[in-house]
Amino acid sequence: LYDRDGWIWLDGEWLPWRDAQAHLLTHTLHYGMGCFEGVRAYAGPQETHLFRVGEHTRRLLDSAHALDMPVAFDAAELIEAQRQCLVRNELRNAYLKPTIFFGAEGLGLRAKGLTVHVMVAAWDLGDYISAEAASLGLRALTSSWARHHVNISLCRAKTNGHYVNSMLALNTAVKAGFDETIMLDPEGYVAEASAANVFLLRDGVLHTPEVTSCLQGITRDSVIHLAREVLGIEVRERRITRDELYVADEAFVTGTAAELLPLRELDGRHIGARAGAPPPGQPIAGGSVTAQLQRLYHRLTRGEPSEDLAAFRDWLTPI
Numbered sequence: 184l185y186d187r188d189g190w191i192w193l194d195g196e197w198l199p200w201r202d203a204q205a206h207l208l209t210h211t212l213h214y215g216m217g218c219f220e221g222v223r224a225y226a227g228p229q230e231t232h233l234f235r236v237g238e239h240t241r242r243l244l245d246s247a248h249a250l251d252m253p254v255a256f257d258a259a260e261l262i263e264a265q266r267q268c269l270v271r272n273e274l275r276n277a278y279l280k281p282t283i284f285f286g287a288e289g290l291g292l293r294a295k296g297l298t299v300h301v302m303v304a305a306w307d308l309g310d311y312i313s314a315e316a317a318s319l320g321l322r323a324l325t326s327s328w329a330r331h332h333v334n335i336s337l338c339r340a341k342t343n344g345h346y347v348n349s350m351l352a353l354n355t356a357v358k359a360g361f362d363e364t365i366m367l368d369p370e371g372y373v374a375e376a377s378a379a380n381v382f383l384l385r386d387g388v389l390h391t392p393e394v395t396s397c398l399q400g401i402t403r404d405s406v407i408h409l410a411r412e413v414l415g416i417e418v419r420e421r422r423i424t425r426d427e428l429y430v431a432d433e434a435f436v437t438g439t440a441a442e443l444l445p446l447r448e449l450d451g452r453h454i455g456a457r458a459g460a461p462p463p464g465q466p467i468a469g470g471s472v473t474a475q476l477q478r479l480y481h482r483l484t485r486g487e488p489s490e491d492l493a494a495f496r497d498w499l500t501p502i
């Protein structure tokens with residue numbers, strides 16, 4: 184990652200990629216207090232656009248506010264920095280990582296006078312998820328690591344330090360031969376995957392955990408809109424137990440990078456077996472609700488002109 188061409192935005196200035204270094208005593212490096220976003224840009228038929236950059240930027244500033252980190256830039260300035268980051272780096276299909284962090288004015292939990300910095304880096308993502316991976320989906324293991332509790336952390340904030348917990352859970356599952364992990368909240372209800380929200384379909388109704396321990400995902404929100412408003416499917420946000428995933432007709436995870444990936448197996452249970460779904464290792468059925476939502480999300484994010492998605496055009500910000 185170090186040695187390449189490109190530009191990174193830091194506090195209103197453009198740094199050549201190779202010179203974009205932070206001091207070793209950067210506070211956020213030591214205590215994990217900071218916040219970030221993952222945002223996507225897509226090459227559309229005519230133009231490149233950012234997808235829901237307004238919502239991502241709002242969540243970023245909300246995270247900083249919740250962490251009590253004052254930011255010197257407003258949403259419009261940060262959106263412009265993200266646009267310019269694509270232009271300067273000549274990117275079309277890209278992933279952007281705006282990040283807010285403390286400087287190196289002091290160490291320790293009581294450090295005073297810490298400066299708050301904002302950076303935006305972006306890189307080419309191409310087709311991050313292949314069509315094959317999107318139809319084969321994931322085999323997951325329920326984690327022994329609980330997801331955050333609302334009284335232990337700020338679950339609405341996308342905080343750097345939260346990802347220690349995500350990585351412990353993901354790494355345990357990957358070492359055991361799985362693709363992903365499903366994390367439960369401290370009461371034992373389903374929270375989310377390591378970096379994605381989770382949905383299940385049962386008897387034609389979609390269910391997803393309410394936003395307590397899980398992140399308030401923007402893809403989650405997009406999928407709820409698409410399901411309700413385009414497919415006419417009911418969506419319920421509520422507490423969900425892990426066995427509801429075992430006996431679901433379909434399940435999938437959502438996230439900016441993952442988009443919408445089928446969850447095919449959990450703890451060795453084939454999800455959807457009783458509803459006639461193909462086994463893990465074979466593509467999901469094209470007519471499944473998961474596949475329908477995948478196609479809608481794909482068309483929407485790539486800016487394909489179509490009548491059924493016209494209501495969501497303002498989610499795309501042209502570059």
Ligand code: PMP
Binds near residue numbers: 375437
């Ligand atoms: N949960 C966690 C823990 C995440 O890191 C992410 C990715 N940002 C998500 C859910 C999905 O959120 P979004 O759809 O906004 O990317």
